[in-house]
Amino acid sequence: MGLMLNGTYLAEDPQPDSREDGEFRRAKSTIRNWITRDGSAGPTGEGGFTPQPGRYHLFLAWNCPWAHRALLARTFKELDDAVSVSFAAPRRTEDGWIFEAEGDYAEGLFGASALHEIYARVAPAYTGRVTVPVLWDRERNIAVSNESADIVRMFNEAFDTGLELFPQDQSENIERWNSLIYSTVNNGVYRAGFARTQKAYNAAVREVFETLDKIEDQLSQSRYLTGDAFTECDLRLFPTLARFDVAYHYAFKCNLKRLQDYPNLWAYARDIYQMPGVAQTVRFEIYKQGYFSPSPLRNPLGIVPAGPMIDWSGPHGRG
């Protein structure tokens, strides 16, 4: 996808993510402010963002796993009424993420037709990638954050409602799972799918399955990754699991096993899917459309496979 350079959207990124060594590197997020309980500055960025209901808006896309994290945090923190959302159309275009004039993919705040118009409001000379999710402050009319990990953490810390996703007595355990899962699974599937050499692909795909094997083992001993309670690291794993068999297995060549071949992991994924509100954050058909959309390197003709047929609603037998 493209990039904004000094406020202008370029359809072709002059510095693509995959470099000479064929390895995919994800660009760092650029907008890193935090909503905090008292409006003081968070770990990064500036202060001034207090947790009032109705003040914030999320720009998302159904197919994006990072946007899915933010949507799940909104669900688990029971913020559906407090934080509004708009969804970009789930397909690649020359203009990056776009919105439609009306319907499910309309943009309600500014009537923008592309996400780069929102980024141009962040700063007229904005330079960086034009990614979802973006958390927007309606009151000050500025972006709070475009980093999904921060959005999950700040929703948990700033809002009293819903589930506690980061219990202090599990913080180290959660951070350990987060860092392993981010590099080898959440981003690992992209490192496999976007690799431009056999060597880079081999390394990435091996790591994906090494970590899934480790998780399978953990889930034979505990209901969730850190014990009996669902926490932030489970939330961050779920978007990758939801896309695994319908998209990554085939489109990103992560095909040593399917999610369904792991008895504990597959039951755990269904356990999460069946938690209140989670199924409403999932769109399997859209994942397929998104990951199999025309791409000169991965799917030149843009043909979307018919299967697989997967039943996520069967009994999970956990807990």
Ligand SMILES: N[C@@H](CCC(=O)N[C@@H](CS)C(=O)NCC(=O)O)C(=O)O
């Ligand atoms: N660090 C970001 C990454 C977000 C990200 O890469 N989103 C993808 C969609 S899955 C995107 O918008 N890509 C557009 C682009 O890179 O041009 C986060 O986790 O919030």
